[in-house]
Amino acid sequence: MxxxxxxxxxxxxxxxxxxxxxxxxxxxxxxxxxxxxxxxxxxxxxxxxxxxxxxxxxxxxxxxxxxxxxxxxxxxxxxxxxxxxxxxxxxxxxxxxxxxxxxxxxxxxxxxxxxxxxxxxxxxxxxxxxxxxxxxxxxxxxxxxxxxxxxxxxxxxxxxxxxxxxxxxxxxxxxxxxxxxxxxxxxxxxxxxxxxxxxxxxxxxxxxxxxxxxxxxxxxxxxxxxxxxxxxxxxxxxxxxYLPKMAGVNADHAGCWYPAVRLEERVSKGQKLGEIRDYFAKILSEYFAPQDGVVLYVVTSLAINVGDPLVVVG
Amino acid sequence: MxxxxxxxxxxxxxxxxxxxxxxxxxxxxxxxxxxxxxxxxxxxxxxxxxxxxxxxxxxxxxxxxxxxxxxxxxxxxxxxxxxxxxxxxxxxxxxxxxxxxxxxxxxxxxxxxxxxxxxxxxxxxxxxxxxxxxxxxxxxxxxxxxxxxxxxxxxxxxxxxxxxxxxxxxxxxxxxxxxxxxxxxxxxxxxxxxxxxxxxxxxxxxxxxxxxxxxxxxxxxxxxxxxxxxxxxxxxxxxxxYLPKMAGVNADHAGCWYPAVRLEERVSKGQKLGEIRDYFAKILSEYFAPQDGVVLYVVTSLAINVGDPLVVVG
Missing domain, CATH: 3.40.630.10 (Zn peptidases)
Incomplete structure (x- = not known):
């Protein structure tokens, strides 16, 4: 009972x-x-x-x-x-x-x-x-x-x-x-x-x-x-x-974010994930996969701030 | 020159x-x-x-x-x-x-x-x-x-x-x-x-x-x-x-928003556009088309606050 x-x-x-x-x-x-x-x-x-x-x-x-x-x-x-x-x-x-x-x-x-x-x-x-x-x-x-x-x-x-x-x-x-x-x-x-x-x-x-x-x-x-x-x-x-662990990259510039990968894409460590540009299309920084894996999520906003998550690979 | x-x-x-x-x-x-x-x-x-x-x-x-x-x-x-x-x-x-x-x-x-x-x-x-x-x-x-x-x-x-x-x-x-x-x-x-x-x-x-x-x-x-x-x-x-004018409805309750129309749908004045419910699915208020027209935009967030736009018909 x-x-x-x-x-x-x-x-x-x-x-x-x-x-x-x-x-x-x-x-x-x-x-x-x-x-x-x-x-x-x-x-x-x-x-x-x-x-x-x-x-x-x-x-x-x-x-x-x-x-x-x-x-x-x-x-x-x-x-x-x-x-x-x-x-x-x-x-x-x-x-x-x-x-x-x-x-x-x-x-x-x-x-x-x-x-x-x-x-x-x-x-x-x-x-x-x-x-x-x-x-x-x-x-x-x-x-x-x-x-x-x-x-x-x-x-x-x-x-x-x-x-x-x-x-x-x-x-x-x-x-x-x-x-x-x-x-x-x-x-x-x-x-x-x-x-x-x-x-x-x-x-x-x-x-x-x-x-x-x-x-x-x-x-x-x-x-x-x-x-x-x-x-x-x-x-x-x-x-x-089964994926053993996730790892992501975060923005180190404010500006506009352009992902270079799609959801569920298999990426290799070091592969380019995307870039941040200024308001005039000048590249400020590029981001690369921290490990081999599958792209689990991608930030979609064009606007990006310092510290924002960008991509996570699992 | x-x-x-x-x-x-x-x-x-x-x-x-x-x-x-x-x-x-x-x-x-x-x-x-x-x-x-x-x-x-x-x-x-x-x-x-x-x-x-x-x-x-x-x-x-x-x-x-x-x-x-x-x-x-x-x-x-x-x-x-x-x-x-x-x-x-x-x-x-x-x-x-x-x-x-x-x-x-x-x-x-x-x-x-x-x-x-x-x-x-x-x-x-x-x-x-x-x-x-x-x-x-x-x-x-x-x-x-x-x-x-x-x-x-x-x-x-x-x-x-x-x-x-x-x-x-x-x-x-x-x-x-x-x-x-x-x-x-x-x-x-x-x-x-x-x-x-x-x-x-x-x-x-x-x-x-x-x-x-x-x-x-x-x-x-x-x-x-x-x-x-x-x-x-x-x-x-x-x-x-050509649409002569737009008219919209705004939320008069905070809660969860459930639209009842799709984008570009033709609606008649008085047709139901959607409803706001509380967190337990109880209906708090319903919204109706203020004029005949085409649905030009629909708010998509489940979360809604008093005064938020909900649907605009043109």
């Missing part, structure tokens, strides 16, 4: 679904959250969306998933944060939040008395991750990123966490599954709490469509079956390309 | 092309500008690009046009402002500038001692429009706008200005040519100086491609031929659809 599923003021008794807001500690901010508590016991899974401003397929997926899931079919508990970074969502800002200029996915596990991004991370960590068995963080190419779908799983961590995370990541129906050493984002931080999981990327350029949302929903349901939280057979969605 | 073509500190003697920066009066801001002074006399044409943050095809067009034009072929003078709103370009902000939150295309003719946007407008008005015979302002769908190409010309102004502006706009190779009553943007303000011209829109969603730039270059060269600034026959690019 399950017990109540609680997060902040929200309480979902066994066999129920509750929707409402989770107050971010020490702030006026509220996160839209759905708690689903199955009638039978099982794993507790946290799903977060909208970590960065323009990751719209993730938010739409979270909204639909929350409405579709029926607690009668759930064994265990699912918490869905529909929009984690509400300030960045409404500011339509890429990478960082409007209040503190911080990348929300670099401030985990957060701080109770930190900046807005840190407080949100702290609330997700303490209210949700602390009681969880698995987490999925849904992202997408940010406002100016063209991106081929991929999934990041924590590598270089406890072997059991890494293998569960990698196996689950491989069930998302996404071809590229990539190891990551990050420690201050959602999945990296979660592993320090003993929590396996992954970060998925579907969608790009501040756009969203039905195909992306359908792909996300299908993959998440497959992982929930793998975790035995939903009934049914786990499906095999075809060949996976 | 032509005389020197001057703007700020830039001086182009007859038969020359000069590239450099035009200092915005009473500020540290500099605009990248090309002055082309033909060997033979003729009209003076001002071309501006990058008025809003994400109008990348216009900026790339300005850069290429500036490099392609040969003063030996030019009769008259052409000034090209490669990026008019440099602060918004680098802030990657839609609609408004980062310093003052003002829409640059609503502050013309500008103010010498105003905000950043107003000072830029003032500099363009006094240094360029004041000595011009024609102006073309190159725009595009902003960062979150899906847009079918169209051209706006000033209507309800002096008959001669309106007819020249409309005729030139019809030579851009863009199907939709739309009358506008705006007075505080580039073309509306220019008419008060006796200056015909238009505002063109090609490109969308913070993206740009070769096809858009090629289309822009071809259209501008055609208009320069019409103005006798470039030699050659004016070309006919096919059927034009």
């Amino acid at each position: 399950s017990s109540d599923f609680k997060a902040g003021q929200l309480i979902a008794p066994p066999g129920s679904k509750v929707q409402g807001t989770l107050r971010v500690e020490n702030s006026d901010l509220e996160l839209p959250v759905t708690l689903i508590n199955g009638e039978t016991s099982g794993k507790t899974v946290i799903i977060t969306a909208g970590t960065h401003g323009g990751e719209y397929p993730s938010v739409e997926t979270a909204i639909r998933l929350a409405n579709q899931l029926d607690p009668q079919n759930v064994s265990g508990r699912i918490a869905i944060v529909h929009v984690a970074n509400v300030p960045a969502f409404h500011a339509k800002m890429q990478y960082v939040g409007p209040d503190d200029g911080k990348n929300f996915n670099r401030v985990f596990p957060g701080k109770a008395l930190g900046t807005t991004s840190e407080k949100i991370a702290y609330t997700i960590t303490t209210e949700l991750y602390a009681q969880a068995d698995f987490q999925m963080d849904l992202h997408g190419g940010d406002l100016h990123e063209a991106l081929v779908p991929f999934v990041l799983y924590p590598s270089g961590v406890q072997e059991e966490i890494e293998s569960v995370s990698k196996e689950a990541a491989s069930l998302m129906g996404i071809r590229y599954v990539v190891g990551s050493l990050s420690t201050n984002g959602t999945y990296g931080s979660a592993t320090t709490l003993g929590l396996p999981g992954f970060l998925a990327e579907i969608g790009q350029c501040g756009l969203w469509n039905e195909e992306e949302v359908t792909s996300y929903l299908r993959g998440i349901q497959n992982v929930l079956k793998y975790l035995k939280v939903l009934p049914g057979e786990v499906e095999d969605y075809g060949a996976i390309t | 032509s005389s020197d073509f001057k703007a700020g500190q830039l001086i182009a003697p007859p038969g020359s092309k000069v590239q450099g920066t035009l200092r915005v009066e009473n500020s540290d801001l500099e605009l990248p500008v090309t002055l082309i002074n033909g060997e033979t006399s003729g009209k003076t044409v001002i071309i501006t690009a990058g008025t809003h943050g994400g109008e990348y095809p216009s900026v790339e067009t300005a850069i290429r046009l500036a490099n392609q034009l040969d003063p030996q072929n030019v009769s008259g003078r052409i000034a090209i402002v490669h990026v008019a709103n440099v602060p918004a370009f680098h802030a990657k902000m839609q609609y408004v500038g980062p310093d003052d939150g003002k829409n640059f295309n609503r502050v013309f003719p500008g103010k010498a001692l105003g905000t950043t946007s107003e000072k830029i407008a003032y500099t363009i008005t006094t240094e360029l429009y004041a000595q011009a015979d024609f102006q073309m302002d190159l725009h595009g769908g902003d960062l979150h706008e899906a847009l079918v190409p169209f051209v706006l010309y000033p209507s309800g102004v002096q008959e001669e200005i309106e007819s020249v502006s409309k005729e030139a706009a019809s030579l851009m190779g863009i199907r939709y040519v739309v009358g506008s009553l705006s007075t505080n943007g580039t073309y509306g303000s220019a008419t008060t100086l006796g200056l015909p011209g238009f505002l063109a829109e090609i490109g969308q969603c913070g993206l740009w491609n070769e096809e858009e730039v090629t289309s822009y270059l071809r259209g501008i060269q055609n208009v320069l031929k019409y103005l006798k600034v470039l030699p050659g026959e004016v070309e006919d690019y096919g059927a034009i659809t």
Whole structure:
């Protein structure tokens, strides 16, 4: 027999679904959250969306998933944060939040008395991750990123966490599954709490469509079956390309950015990725692949600033 | 025999092309500008690009046009402002500038001692429009706008200005040519100086491609031929659809935006254009076509704020 599923003021008794807001500690901010508590016991899974401003397929997926899931079919508990970074969502800002200029996915596990991004991370960590068995963080190419779908799983961590995370990541129906050493984002931080999981990327350029949302929903349901939280057979969605690590290049000039590679193009270390020119077409700097691999995302804005990501190869 | 073509500190003697920066009066801001002074006399044409943050095809067009034009072929003078709103370009902000939150295309003719946007407008008005015979302002769908190409010309102004502006706009190779009553943007303000011209829109969603730039270059060269600034026959690019006026709807709730119409769809007055829902999919408000017409642009961001444009019908 399950017990109540609680997060902040929200309480979902066994066999129920509750929707409402989770107050971010020490702030006026509220996160839209759905708690689903199955009638039978099982794993507790946290799903977060909208970590960065323009990751719209993730938010739409979270909204639909929350409405579709029926607690009668759930064994265990699912918490869905529909929009984690509400300030960045409404500011339509890429990478960082409007209040503190911080990348929300670099401030985990957060701080109770930190900046807005840190407080949100702290609330997700303490209210949700602390009681969880698995987490999925849904992202997408940010406002100016063209991106081929991929999934990041924590590598270089406890072997059991890494293998569960990698196996689950491989069930998302996404071809590229990539190891990551990050420690201050959602999945990296979660592993320090003993929590396996992954970060998925579907969608790009501040756009969203039905195909992306359908792909996300299908993959998440497959992982929930793998975790035995939903009934049914786990499906095999075809060949996976495992990539050991990602490496990117960042702008060292402000100006206009001209990529020289396409998404999913296979590049060799040292191959030219693009160039930055001034407003009169004079070349200011050129960028080259830091490793062999596949182009996973390419920044699409003509405008570029010092420090901006340009291309990531996995 | 032509005389020197001057703007700020830039001086182009007859038969020359000069590239450099035009200092915005009473500020540290500099605009990248090309002055082309033909060997033979003729009209003076001002071309501006990058008025809003994400109008990348216009900026790339300005850069290429500036490099392609040969003063030996030019009769008259052409000034090209490669990026008019440099602060918004680098802030990657839609609609408004980062310093003052003002829409640059609503502050013309500008103010010498105003905000950043107003000072830029003032500099363009006094240094360029004041000595011009024609102006073309190159725009595009902003960062979150899906847009079918169209051209706006000033209507309800002096008959001669309106007819020249409309005729030139019809030579851009863009199907939709739309009358506008705006007075505080580039073309509306220019008419008060006796200056015909238009505002063109090609490109969308913070993206740009070769096809858009090629289309822009071809259209501008055609208009320069019409103005006798470039030699050659004016070309006919096919059927034009004239639309008397645009009308749009704006958001009255913050939340998630779901358009119900496609670009170029013909809609009837009162037809549903879309709806705003909260983070749990509950409908907050619905929006309906304010007039019969063609859908010229649709906002694409899932995130929406009070006052944001949603759909414009022409």
